[in-house]
Amino acid sequence: MAPAVAAELTRAARSALAAGARLDLAAPRPQGLRLTEEFAADLSHRLAGSPGFAVVEDFPVDAEDPRETEKAYWLFGLLLGRPVTQSRKADLLGRVEDRGADIASPVQRGYESSAALPFHADRTDVIGLLCVRPAVSGGLSRLVSSKAVHDLLLEERPDLLEVLHRPFPNDRRGEEQPGEAPWSSIPVFSRTGDSFATRYLRRFIEGSQRHASAPRLTERQLEAMAALDEVLDRPGVSLDMELRRGDLQLINNFHILHARTAFADGGGKGRLLLRLWLAFAGSPELPEHYASLYGAVAAGSYRGGVWAPGTIPAEFGRQVSELG
Known part of the structure; x- marks a missing residue:
C-alpha cells in the first residue's frame, strides 16, 4: 500500500x-x-x-x-x-x-x-x-486456482469431474436458521451461464453423514474427492x-x-x-x-x-x- x-x-x-x-x-x-x-x-x-x-x-x-x-x-x-x-x-x-x-x-x-x-x-x-502478528513458526498460507484444478481433472479424470459437478451434502454445523435442514446440497464445481464457482470443504461433506436425513456418500463421490485432493496436494499446483x-x-x-499449514506460537x-x-x-x-x-x-x-x-x-x- x-x-x-x-x-x-x-x-x-x-x-x-x-x-x-x-x-x-x-x-x-x-x-x-x-x-x-x-x-x-x-x-x-x-x-x-x-x-x-x-x-x-x-x-x-x-x-x-x-x-x-x-x-x-x-x-x-x-x-x-x-x-x-x-x-x-x-x-x-x-x-x-x-x-x-x-x-x-x-x-x-x-x-x-x-x-x-x-x-x-x-x-x-x-x-x-x-x-x-505472524506465527513463530508455520502458518503458511496456500492458494490454488479452482479453475486450474478443475481443468486438470477435466484432462485426466473427466468421469470423476462429472461427479463433482453434481450435488454433495454439506454439514451446516449447527449454523442453520430455525426450521432449516442441518445440511445443504451443493456441487463442488458449478457453471451458471458464463459464471464459474467452487465450494469445497471435505470435512463439512463428510460431516453431513452425522445427519440421518442427509444422502449417504457414494463410493464414486469418495473417489472423486480423493482425486481432487490428490491434485490439490501436487507440488507446484498451489502458491504458498x-x-x-x-x-x-x-x-x-x-x-x-x-x-x-499448522503453526506454533512462542511466549x-x-x-x-x-x-x-x-x-x-x-x-x-x-x-x-x-x-x-x-x-x-x-x-x-x-x-x-x-x-x-x-x-x-x-x-x-x-x-x-x-x-x-
Whole structure:
C-alpha cells in the first residue's frame, strides 16, 4: 500500500474513532478517500477477474491503539464490498488465532485452532486476511486456482469431474436458521451461464453423514474427492506464501481455494489475522443449489455469511452496488 494511501486511511480511521463510530452492518461507504477508493477499485478488478486474489503489503498496523488498525481495515473493506457476519456470535471482524478449538469437532471452527487446514472455501464472496502478528513458526498460507484444478481433472479424470459437478451434502454445523435442514446440497464445481464457482470443504461433506436425513456418500463421490485432493496436494499446483506483519490477503472465494499449514506460537502474544467476509459487486451468479446456504444467487448480490438465529438481513438479494 502506497504511503499516501495508508496515511489517508489512517486519518479517516482516527476521525471515525474520535466520532465514536462502531463496526456496524449499516455503516455507509466512506466518502472523501480519493486515493484509497482508487486503490480499492483496482483491487476489485483483480478479484473479479484474474488472478482472483491480491496481497497488499504495508497495510497500517503499527498504531498503539489496536482499534485504529481495526477501524482502518473496516473502512477499507467497505470500499471493496459489504460485510457479512462470520459466526453465530455475529462477529464482523473475525480474529483468526489459536483458541484451542478442535477441528475434529463438528461444532468448532478451524480459524480458532492452530491446526493445518486443508484447501477449502468459506461462506462468502471475498475473504480478507490482515496479518497483525505472524506465527513463530508455520502458518503458511496456500492458494490454488479452482479453475486450474478443475481443468486438470477435466484432462485426466473427466468421469470423476462429472461427479463433482453434481450435488454433495454439506454439514451446516449447527449454523442453520430455525426450521432449516442441518445440511445443504451443493456441487463442488458449478457453471451458471458464463459464471464459474467452487465450494469445497471435505470435512463439512463428510460431516453431513452425522445427519440421518442427509444422502449417504457414494463410493464414486469418495473417489472423486480423493482425486481432487490428490491434485490439490501436487507440488507446484498451489502458491504458498508467508503472511508478514502488515500483509493483507484478499481472495475471490469462488475462484480460489485456500489452506493453511499448522503453526506454533512462542511466549506472549500469538499469531493473529483479522478477517473480513465481504459480499462483492463483482461476484458470480450461483446455481440455485447455493440459495439455502447463501440466501441469494444473483451475481453481485448481498449474500453469504453465518448469522445468529433470526437475524438474516432484509437486504439479502439486493445488489451490493446499491447498498451503502
